[in-house]
Amino acid sequence: MEQNYKLGSIVIMKKQHPCGENKFEIIRVGADIKIKCINCGRSIMLPRIEFNKKIKKVEVF
Numbered sequence: 001m002e003q004n005y006k007l008g009s010i011v012i013m014k015k016q017h018p019c020g021e022n023k024f025e026i027i028r029v030g031a032d033i034k035i036k037c038i039n040c041g042r043s044i045m046l047p048r049i050e051f052n053k054k055i056k057k058v059e060v061f
Helices: 048-054
Strands: 010-013 023-028 032-037 043-047 055-060
Touching: 023 043, 032 048, 043 048, 048 055
Parallel strands: none
Antiparallel strands: 010 023, 010 055, 023 032, 032 043
C-alpha cells in the first residue's frame, strides 16, 4: 500500500483489536509505527514493514 499516512492519521487495520475496534490513531512515525486504539486507548508498536502489510485503509489523513 502507498504510504499516505502521517502523525495523527486515523487508520483502519485488517484485524480488530481485542476490544472490538479496528480504528487506530498514529501517534509515532519512524522505523517503528506506534498506533493507539480509538476505543480503549491502548497503544501498539509495529515495525513499518509489518504495519504496511496490516493496514487496510487511511480514513483521516
